[in-house]
Amino acid sequence: MPTACAPGKIILSGEHAVVYGAPALALAVDRHMRIHYRPDQLPRLSWHAQERTHVLGLDKLASLRRRLDSHFERYLRGELPITRILQKPAELAFYAVDMARVLSGLDIHPRGSLRIDSDIPIGAGMGSSAALIAALLKLFGHFDRLDELIRQVRHCERLQHGRGSIIDAAAVCSGGLVRVQGERVERLTLPASGLGAGYFWLFTGTPACSTGACVDQVRRNFAGAAIWDEFAATTAALEAALLAGDSLLESVRHNHRLLTRIGVVPAPLQRLAEQVEQRGGAAKVCGAGAVSGDQGGLMLLLLPEGMTPAQLPLQPDWHWGVLKEDPQGVRILED
Template identity: 45%
Template sequence: MAQAPAKAILSGEHSVVYGAPALALAVNCYAQARVQSIESAELVLQLTDLDRCFRYNWPEVIKRAEDAESRYQRFLLGNCPITEVLVGTDDLYLFAIAALIKDLSLNHCPGILLQLRSDIPVGSGMGSSAATVAAMLIGVAKLIGVELTQQRLYQLTHHAERLQHGRSSGIDPAVCCYGGLIHFSDGVIDPRSLEFGDGWFLLDSGKPAVTTGVGVEQVRKNFAGSDIWDEFSQITGKMATALREMNQGQLIKQIRLNHRLLCRIGVVPDPIQQLVADIEQAGGAAKVSGAGAVAGDQAGLILVYHPQLSESSLSHLALQPLKVDCLGAWVQNADSVDDLSCDGANDDY
């Protein structure tokens, strides 16, 4: 069994796509992959959360991956929306497995049963797709006798993540693979101290009406050449300093400034802006932690910081204490089974 954690961004949403630095950490909510060998020379994929099961021969896996890559290239040329790159619920996973096979130069692929499940809310901005892919890749690699380094696992996960989000910065795969608190800039992963004090909480505002990929593209159209990303960079730098010095006042100030920048680029719906205003009125700070939303009333994950929460008037909110995962993606020994029945195979194209 393999697993990888979710992520929360402290500072640098969207700006990280344009090379600005970001601070993010892994949280204790997980995607899991159970990988087993089977006698038949095929891939059996079970998406447990969706109650779906698929069977493929290996040439079919490779062909599906090539088709997905072709659609992604059309997206880059402006001839295909990001929402049409992955046409099946299984496309992302087939692409990632095919990339692993190619990377390892495998001439013969064994029979594999792959069962995927996740406790990470889909579309919440917590990196559910990256975590699932990372857990799957490290599990499959282990089954065939290969130990992937954190860096190689990150690279393979990021390679697949492009198809999900269009122009992925790589921060989701970085956090899911490495765990802990990281500073991320232009693909450079810099682990940081985990001593960041109390008063951190997460709040799920609900699944956004549009995907992360759609949001990223909308922001790109409006702000790709803007100097607003320099403002994001300055805030991330000051956040890093405030964390190092455990300066509560500066942390509150920088999170509030970050929130206002996210409002300016249009990824904070009006109801979420009101929610953040209420938290600020109570003495805290909050911001979307992820892509947010360019449409609808919900924005996924909200990061809340309030060192004196017990004395505030926020008891009506379903706040969850932020708990950090320090391990990143990891795998135990794989199991083996002799046979498997799979009803409804290949019925979700």
């Protein structure tokens, strides 16, 4: 039974700004989306995720894809909000399966059942949608080049993110540390010592608004603003420090202030960042953040030596882990 596995990602710097051409850095992390495929002869594809099963007749796959493409066109014309392109989460998976078939020039649809097994929180800034699509394209498509796979993951992901950037696709496909600017994707190498000690991710709950909705709201308020140059300078400083093995404290703090100014850091996360800074650390939202509600998805914490997030006043439903790189990117696992 073939299994595809794709890592999640965390954006170290430049989220939102990357949509306007500024550079951004993302790291593939050791949380994974695994999709197990069991072929059979029935004329349908079934999809098992989170104790729910969705079944689609093979004859419906192409019409679903065409319907979603036309929804996206309507979104671009301002006739449909981003949240209405996909009507059910499973549609994204069926779309990616059919795109894999079309892009690989195959006439025959894959038959069988797909089972998802993922420890990437959904809608939290850890790239679950990109990981899902990357795993499906890897399972059912044939891509000779990594850049082509990245481009196609992004193409499918537009149904979820609207006018988003290529950063999530780049990180989950290539693995390790990536730098993205516009359409350009570059793989960077961390120093031999890796990220170093003191880096954690903190999950503060699924935001009330999706990534696509946050991107659209920020676009409405800040599309032509000069603040993106400040983001670009911060990302450049963070990259230089990261590659030299220096402390990221100042650039993460500055990054947090910029994200707060564009309105994607909910109040409880601002309070936490303040407490972290008072104790000599730094914290920032990673990914889209949230433009409404108290949950902001994922945060990056950089804590002083010997300290862990357990020593912070966290809300009971928040959870955290040590930040660890996955150097590999999407792959097929041997049985």
